Amino acid sequence: MRNLKKDSLSLVETVALSAAVMAPSVSMALNVSLITGLAGYSVTIIFLISVVITFCVSATIIKFNQMFSTSGSLYKFTEYGLGKKAALVSGWALFLAYFTLVLGVSAALGSYLSSLLATLHIHVGWLPISLFLSLVMWVLAYRDMNVSTRVMLALEGVSISLILILAGVIFFKVGLHGMSWAPLSFGSNHFSAVAEGIVMGLLSFAGFECASALGEETRNPKKMIPLVIMGTIAGIAIFFLISSYAQVIGYGVTPTGIQELSNSTMPLSDLADKFVSKQYAFLVVLAITMSLFSCVIGCVCTGARILLSMSRDGHLHKSLSGIHGKFKTPHVSVNTMMTASLLLQILFYLVTRGDGKDLYDDSAYVTALSMLVAYMFVNASGIAYFYRNKIWNIYQLIVPVAAIVAMLYTAYSNLYPIPPFPMNLAPYITVGFIVVMLIVSRLTKHDTNLQNIDPVDQEVSYGPYD
Template structure:
């Protein structure tokens, strides 16, 4: 809730319901995009054990979801983890968490718009120009998507959240139909190359250590990332301390069932042997390829189009989430005051949204022109960096939840619940550790290096302005009624 007497241009209005919050969380998680392009990264690390990695990621996400549910039952703020951590720990930690979360959403904006560009390039090659279209065309398509996202992010969000939810829902339904038909053929043995139901997908292959699974879990967390995005609508949603927790937990539960079940079918359908895993890793759109092999070739085009819309919707949700965090941080003096402006008619932080879009464009432009990276390389680097800094923000929020359990004096929270955030913290910590120790080499170095650079920049920037952090803490306490 806004501070009493706050200037009108820094006050958001409550115009959204629980389904609007669900729409932003589901769109940012973008399951129909994620299921097409994220499991390949997991498979490159863990082979056939992709569903196992996603199952472990689901456990971690549900533990983190408990943290966000408990915190959002007490606090409703556009700054999400900035407010959660700032109130439960201290303002400087909250500022760090807020900027890291905003950075994650910006990186995911680059990930998802690039993914949309990759899907469109793949579709154009299949339909119109099989050989002539170069890889860099994906960046051009990505920027067309980004231009549309910029336009939509500056409009009132209420109608946009409905479009996000309906678009994602239709594509997910189609993917589930293809998955069900594929599973039926696996059970009956009507498969292209003798593939069959094989529960070894929930075990690691010989020669692969269990600890290696945690390298693949990063892409599992990437697939879930954004499930908590509803928390950024805490100042725009009716009854936020009831509706926001429902949206967060419901999105996390759905994502867990969807990702584990569908990745298991995907891996089985491609085959669990070396050739099958290799084909799985090389796929540009997993469900599109399955539709072509197991259902009907024309359906693969429909799924790729749906995944493209999903990626574009996820980019929009990423910009929406980033803009709310940037707005909240800037309103409290942790960022430039100009970024706290709200459009007088549309009730959106339009300047913060434009800033987030510009940052997404800059990431892609540097990747293309300065690093000479391919679109999928930019996708992977931004995905890894965004996920690693998000895990740090999740860790800070989890520490805040642990402190809340012991100090809140809230009869809704039982002392034994501290076990859940502690387990979540252990899983987050080990996943981070396993992704930087031993330090990666070659092209795998870019993502962790970028994450470390952002972390140093954010921590250094916050520590350099202690007075601003203290003032932000006072504002946070007042806004939350303490």
């Protein structure tokens, strides 16, 4: 039985995957306008609250990574505290989050590049572009992980740098008289509007834990991965606060400015055109396109490793645990994800004739809700596992409890009052997918032997808690 390439990823390469999956420049390009539409100018305070919740959620995940090294990420961590049945629910929720990111971000990539080419008087629809680039991303995710991470790091680094330069120019040109505390206040927003915005804020941090799926491949993973998770959240949080504030200030804290920001499909490009030049706006759109590209690769790499882990445990057809002989990647799982993504993009276009950005917007709530499910399960698992094994005392458990409460309230506020179509379908899609895949897991379940089990399980003794 082949294994993933052990000790092959350095600190820089592990950081690259985290940065690519979180795709901070994509979040600033797509999610700020969504939050503005929900909660007006209170964008930066919403990101600040999302940072606090994310750090609370991450505490349990960081602790698990200090103890175990696995490719199963939150799926395996949930199993240690809550057992195999709960782990399957968590695993499928987490997989759905990564798959919908692959689907939505691939479509948004096609849409952005189509708009970019239009500025050069080259008119190509988003779907052909998305399908072609999906094939390129498929090849990169299929091949050696070292190659993929280097590509992702270079692309994300360029896009973040360009956006930070733009923010600096905006601050300089608006001057002190153009600054405002409004983005750091709630204004007249109701709690429900703030909670809806927080879901989008948390979506921007979605995937912060993805380095957990590299437990078999990272050097010194029990030290390296916790460091990467903490550092990535902190660094990207600063970037989000600066960039989101700059966008609100750039458009202006007025009803007209907020309306323009919420309606803009390319706010960073518009701001670059206004404050710098059309050429710089072109570069910003190109940078966001590159970030979208790297995000898809990272999500495929992470999602495929979750499928690999569930297959190793006997919960999916054993073919999904296949590892490429040369590249040491979960190539069967990669092929499965990318094939499904291509087919659904085509189906979406045939049924709706909508833009790729519409597919991203429609799938974003499913991504956010499924991530919330996975994060709640892993924090509940941490409470159970760390308490009964006397790893954390009662006071330390306050952090995961607070995280669960915050996520439950956020989820509830996005379920009631019932949001408009198609966002109202997100809970049904999330629950329906998990139920269907639990049935699939039951039907395809197969016996495993020691060689097929996730290597971390060979180190762990569950004792009476199995």
